[in-house]
Amino acid sequence: MNISLTVAATFLSVVGASNIVGRITMGSISDRIGRKFSLTICLIPMGVMMFWLTTIESTWAFYTFSAIFGFCYGGITPVVAATVGRFFGLQHMGSIYGSVVILAGVGGAVGPFLAGYIYDVTNSYFLAFMLGGIMSLLAALIVHFIKMPKH
Numbered sequence: 285m286n287i288s289l290t291v292a293a294t295f296l297s298v299v300g301a302s303n304i305v306g307r308i309t310m311g312s313i314s315d316r317i318g319r320k321f322s323l324t325i326c327l328i329p330m331g332v333m334m335f336w337l338t339t340i341e342s343t344w345a346f347y348t349f350s351a352i353f354g355f356c357y358g359g360i361t362p363v364v365a366a367t368v369g370r371f372f373g374l375q376h377m378g379s380i381y382g383s384v385v386i387l388a389g390v391g392g393a394v395g396p397f398l399a400g401y402i403y404d405v406t407n408s409y410f411l412a413f414m415l416g417g418i419m420s421l422l423a424a425l426i427v428h429f430i431k432m433p434k435h
Contacts, residue, residue: 290319291343303349303358310359311366320366320427326356326363338410371433386387 306326314322333353340346368381399412 287343287346291346295346298347299354299357301350302354306355306358306359309355312365314363318432319363319370320430320432322363322419323360323367324424325428327420327427328335329353330356331417331420331424334413334420358395360433 310322310326313325328435329352332368333349333356336345337349364384365381368384369377372380397415398415399409402415403409
């Protein structure tokens with residue numbers, strides 16, 4: 285994408301910093317507006333950002349992507365933890381949430397490998413970014429149809 289290594293590293297720093305802000309902010313917000321809406325607030329922009337990433341050409345757009353994507357990616361973490369507690373109660377929350385995190389870790393390991401394979405086959409990350417966007421929007425759709433328990 286013709287950006288320097290220093291600028292690329294700065295983008296990753298912005299993702300990391302906004303990830304922290306998202307984790308702190310969305311946990312509190314989800315207590316007020318609900319878990320489903322909070323997950324949707326994070327998943328839809330993540331999907332849109334992945335689609336936008338296929339067209340970005342300017343430095344300011346990369347910084348905008350990094351800030352929004354990082355915030356939303358981080359924001360999902362506390363909301364998923366709270367949602368697991370809401371669905372299954374607190375007695376076994378540690379083991380259930382641990383299983384969720386393991387599955388997310390598997391996805392986190394397979395995703396970059398798959399993106400690299402897609403790049404090797406197509407000489408482009410376009411399809412990988414599109415798949416990431418589609419999966420985020422599909423997750424938002426699934427969240428929309430989940431019926432939250434009434435405790």
